[in-house]
Each structure stands twice: as C-alpha cells, then as structure tokens.
Amino acid sequence: MDLKEQKYVCTLAECKSLTRASERLYISQPALSLYINNVEKILGARLFERNGRKFELTWLGKQYVEKASQMLELERQFEAVRRQTDREDAGQVRIGIAQRRGIWFLPAVLSVYEREWPQVDVVIREGNLADLTIMLKNRELDLVVLSQSDVTSEMEAVPLGMEDFLLILPGDHPLNEKAVPVEGSKFDFLDPHLLSGETIFLNTEMQSARRVEEKILKDYKVKPGRVRVVRNMELGAQLVAEGLGVGFIRQGYQKNIHYPKPVKYYTIDISRYGQDVVVAYRRDVELTKPMRAMIMQMKDAAEEYLKL
Incomplete structure (x- = not known):
C-alpha cells in the first residue's frame, strides 16, 4: 500500500515543523512543503495554519490526521501479517471434504494441527465430489480429501490410506x-x-x-x-x-x-x-509450509481413521 500522503501529513502534524518533519521523512524541506501544498490544493482546503515556521492543524486537518492515523495503523498491521506469512508460519489453508467423512476425520486432524500452527486460519468447506472438484479448479480450495479414483489430471495426490x-x-x-x-x-x-x-x-x-x-x-x-x-x-x-x-x-x-x-x-x-483415500491439490500450485504440515497431520490421523 502507498500511503505516502497520509504519512507526510501525519508526520508534519506531529513535528509541527518542516525542518524536523523533513529530517524524519528523509526528504528536503522544499519537497515536503510542495507536497503538502499540492495535497491541500487537491482537497480544496487547508490542513495547516502557518504561524511563521510552526505548522498547526486546522479543524479539517485534525479530522484528516485522525483518519489517516487509522489508515497507517492498518498498514502496519497488514505489513506484520505479510511478513509473518512470508516466513510461512501463518496464512490460510482451505480444506474441502465430504460432509460425513469430515465429521469423523477432521476433528482428530485439527485438534493437533491448530496447537502446532496457531497462526494459520483453517477454512473447511463441505460438499459432494462435484462441488469440491469445481472449488479446487477455481482456486477456492487448497486441499481436497477424496478417493484416488476421483483425482483428475489437474491434481497432484498424496495417499492417506485404503478404505474398505x-x-x-x-x-x-x-x-x-x-x-x-x-x-x-x-x-x-x-x-x-x-x-x-x-x-x-x-x-x-x-x-x-x-x-x-x-x-x-x-x-x-x-x-x-x-x-x-x-x-x-x-x-x-x-x-x-x-x-x-x-x-x-x-x-x-x-x-x-x-x-x-x-x-x-x-x-x-x-x-x-476398496478406495485409496488421498489428499489432493492443484498440480500447478506450490505447497506452502502450512499446507505441507496439514498433509502430514492428515496422514497421521488417517492411520487411526482407516485402521481395519
């Protein structure tokens, strides 16, 4: 996100001085002054009263800074999430599974997975084979639990076990x-x-x-x-x-x-x-670390779920 305008205005409002604000922003005073003037021109209203070298917010300027500060805080929060996701210890895993199979299989999977991966948002979508196949094709799902016989040429599959x-x-x-x-x-x-x-x-x-x-x-x-x-x-x-x-x-x-x-x-x-039960994903998708961890946990849980 590019919130340069909001950052410049909020910094000047805090510093009340072009000199200090330009130093903090690592730009020249003339460049900052020109930028602020252009912002006010676009808005059609003054954000600052100039009292010599001191910049004081107008009433409208205070309203602007209040909203801009909220935007900058949201940007900081999003950036923290993005960095965490880049480290592959957060993000989202979207699972598709038949309703009846999900009832008995997923609780054992998620009870362990969510303790080990608390920053990952696990989304569960239940449906029949046709629904799940379409959702995976449309990139609405990351992983689908199904039978090997239902795997298409667009999917890569990891065996979980044989189900009689x-x-x-x-x-x-x-x-x-x-x-x-x-x-x-x-x-x-x-x-x-x-x-x-x-x-x-x-x-x-x-x-x-x-x-x-x-x-x-x-x-x-x-x-x-x-x-x-x-x-x-x-x-x-x-x-x-x-x-x-x-x-x-x-x-x-x-x-x-x-x-x-x-x-x-x-x-x-x-x-x-008997049906080979597998967890499948799109062949053209590179698995994230949380997705690989989910597959491993499914394999562990399947040993008990499919035990003869």
Missing part, C-alpha cells in the same frame, strides 16, 4: 448365517449374489460412492427388488438397522455410527472395491 467398502445388513437378517470369515480382516465376507430381490439403499448419483455401489451390483449381477436412494450414509445405516433393506457404507463411516438396533458389516473384496 462394506456391505451392511440388519442384525437379524437371515443372510447373516451365510457369512464366512476372512483371514486378516475383522469383517466376514458375504457373497453379494445373495442380495438379488432385496431392497437396497444406494447413494445419490452425485456421490462418488454410488459408482462403487453400481459396480458391485453389476459385477455380481445383483437384481434389487427395490432401490431406495439416500444422500446420507448414516441415515442409510439406520434404515438398514430398522430392517427396511440392505446397503453399503465406507469403512471410516461405520466406525462412528451408533444406533440402538444392531447391524452387521461385511467386506466384499477390498482389492476391487
């Missing part, structure tokens, strides 16, 4: 008897072929989970008796718990769903339907 995609059934559903254990997994396997004829809850077409759900149904040639669409996976799980159908859920979501009536979770094939 689970089948969910009511606790008393007869098909639970057909589940078989899977070595190395806490989830049993249930053959999706058995779901034909069932009412199945699916996500909306705008959600990335819908593509996984449709792939499972296609691969296993499942013919639902009825399809019901819900946007919220947690709602879908509760409807399943009430015996209204079966559905699917991301592994990270199921860990934090608590509902009085029991449900059963089953793995299908993590190698085929």
Whole structure:
C-alpha cells in the first residue's frame, strides 16, 4: 500500500515543523512543503495554519490526521501479517471434504494441527465430489480429501490410506448365517449374489460412492427388488438397522455410527472395491509450509481413521 500522503501529513502534524518533519521523512524541506501544498490544493482546503515556521492543524486537518492515523495503523498491521506469512508460519489453508467423512476425520486432524500452527486460519468447506472438484479448479480450495479414483489430471495426490467398502445388513437378517470369515480382516465376507430381490439403499448419483455401489451390483449381477436412494450414509445405516433393506457404507463411516438396533458389516473384496483415500491439490500450485504440515497431520490421523 502507498500511503505516502497520509504519512507526510501525519508526520508534519506531529513535528509541527518542516525542518524536523523533513529530517524524519528523509526528504528536503522544499519537497515536503510542495507536497503538502499540492495535497491541500487537491482537497480544496487547508490542513495547516502557518504561524511563521510552526505548522498547526486546522479543524479539517485534525479530522484528516485522525483518519489517516487509522489508515497507517492498518498498514502496519497488514505489513506484520505479510511478513509473518512470508516466513510461512501463518496464512490460510482451505480444506474441502465430504460432509460425513469430515465429521469423523477432521476433528482428530485439527485438534493437533491448530496447537502446532496457531497462526494459520483453517477454512473447511463441505460438499459432494462435484462441488469440491469445481472449488479446487477455481482456486477456492487448497486441499481436497477424496478417493484416488476421483483425482483428475489437474491434481497432484498424496495417499492417506485404503478404505474398505462394506456391505451392511440388519442384525437379524437371515443372510447373516451365510457369512464366512476372512483371514486378516475383522469383517466376514458375504457373497453379494445373495442380495438379488432385496431392497437396497444406494447413494445419490452425485456421490462418488454410488459408482462403487453400481459396480458391485453389476459385477455380481445383483437384481434389487427395490432401490431406495439416500444422500446420507448414516441415515442409510439406520434404515438398514430398522430392517427396511440392505446397503453399503465406507469403512471410516461405520466406525462412528451408533444406533440402538444392531447391524452387521461385511467386506466384499477390498482389492476391487476398496478406495485409496488421498489428499489432493492443484498440480500447478506450490505447497506452502502450512499446507505441507496439514498433509502430514492428515496422514497421521488417517492411520487411526482407516485402521481395519
């Protein structure tokens, strides 16, 4: 910001002398005098009364100095922020994440990050995949948490971990008897072929989970008796718990769903339907130090969030 005019007037008002003011400003007396005269000419009013060599503020001059002093203080505050940002220990990190994933993932991330980076303003934007992709493209976001399969050619991605995609059934559903254990997994396997004829809850077409759900149904040639669409996976799980159908859920979501009536979770094939969760950013953007620190904290938190 160029506030030379305000600085010159305020300095002269404080010094009341061209000599002292010009010395403080490192300019000649004639140059300062000419500058002040030009300011008054532009304003069409006098800011100073000249009493010999002494400069006294007029009433209008006092009003000018009051406002100009506020402007100079704001400039000093902004400059302090700018210098701090240049040192990369301040600034802003804007994160985009799906609402349900954000609820269970971000608190663990931010509880540590904001203690270590108190000068950084963390902005959280929640939305579906389409919204988040557009916001990143328009430079409205710095980082986006999404699935690897949703990363575009304009993005660079850092892996956070593998998230299984689970089948969910009511606790008393007869098909639970057909589940078989899977070595190395806490989830049993249930053959999706058995779901034909069932009412199945699916996500909306705008959600990335819908593509996984449709792939499972296609691969296993499942013919639902009825399809019901819900946007919220947690709602879908509760409807399943009430015996209204079966559905699917991301592994990270199921860990934090608590509902009085029991449900059963089953793995299908993590190698085929599991999702690599990543944090992505624009390929043409150089990461700041706070952004790199946020990615590292996300990686640490993901180990617990995606733990099998």
